[in-house]
Amino acid sequence: MTKTTTKTTARAKAVPRGLELIGHPAEGRPTLGPTIPVDLFRALRLIGVMEGLEDTIGKESASLVYSSGKYLGYGLGKAIMEQTGRDLTRYAEALTAKLKELGVGLLSILELKLDEGIVRFQVDECVTCAGMPVVGRAVCHFEAGFIGGLMEVFLGGGRKCHVKETKCNGMGDGTCEFEVRIKQG
Numbered sequence: 001m002t003k004t005t006t007k008t009t010a011r012a013k014a015v016p017r018g019l020e021l022i023g024h025p026a027e028g029r030p031t032l033g034p035t036i037p038v039d040l041f042r043a044l045r046l047i048g049v050m051e052g053l054e055d056t057i058g059k060e061s062a063s064l065v066y067s068s069g070k071y072l073g074y075g076l077g078k079a080i081m082e083q084t085g086r087d088l089t090r091y092a093e094a095l096t097a098k099l100k101e102l103g104v105g106l107l108s109i110l111e112l113k114l115d116e117g118i119v120r121f122q123v124d125e126c127v128t129c130a131g132m133p134v135v136g137r138a139v140c141h142f143e144a145g146f147i148g149g150l151m152e153v154f155l156g157g158g159r160k161c162h163v164k165e166t167k168c169n170g171m172g173d174g175t176c177e178f179e180v181r182i183k184q185g
């Protein structure tokens with residue numbers, strides 16, 4: 001009885017989810033403001049999330065981080081689609097502007113063959129890896145998943161993508177490149 005009541009109350013309050021969880025940092029941080037240094041973001045992303053998860057759960061961590069990125073891609077993709085509709089040019093332009101505004105990176109489309117199920121993106125000045133030391137591997141699993149989520153929202157109809165990072169500053173490539181494979185059927 002008690003348990004049911006608690007659950008109902010929590011649901012009635014409509015606990016914020018997805019992008020709503022970000023809230024209003026500028027209001028909550030009148031002195032410190034809504035932005036943080038890229039160094040701090042990387043400390044969280046590369047040390048906390050990447051290395052921390054690897055040490056905890058091993059190789060599975062990459063796919064876990066990828067899935068997390070995908071989840072965020074769904075959230076942002078839906079918010080953008082509400083403004084642009086399913087118009088590829090408008091969607092890509094709005095997305096590029098948003099990623100620049102947020103300082104995530106400079107997005108450009110290298111190849112767009114939706115009929116063949118292949119899209120390739122380049123991200124310059126990536127917030128996660130631009131200027132990082134060469135570690136001999138791609139590190140942007142979160143961003144790969146994020147792009148996958150954004151693509152799946154655009155494609156709609158339950159169509160699925162897989163995204164692989166083929167170039168990364170972590171490998172000394174000087175940029176990030178992501179290859180999207182749209183699953184057929």
Ligand SMILES: [Zn+2]
Pocket residue numbers: 126129138139140165167168169170175176
């Ligand atoms: Zn990268």
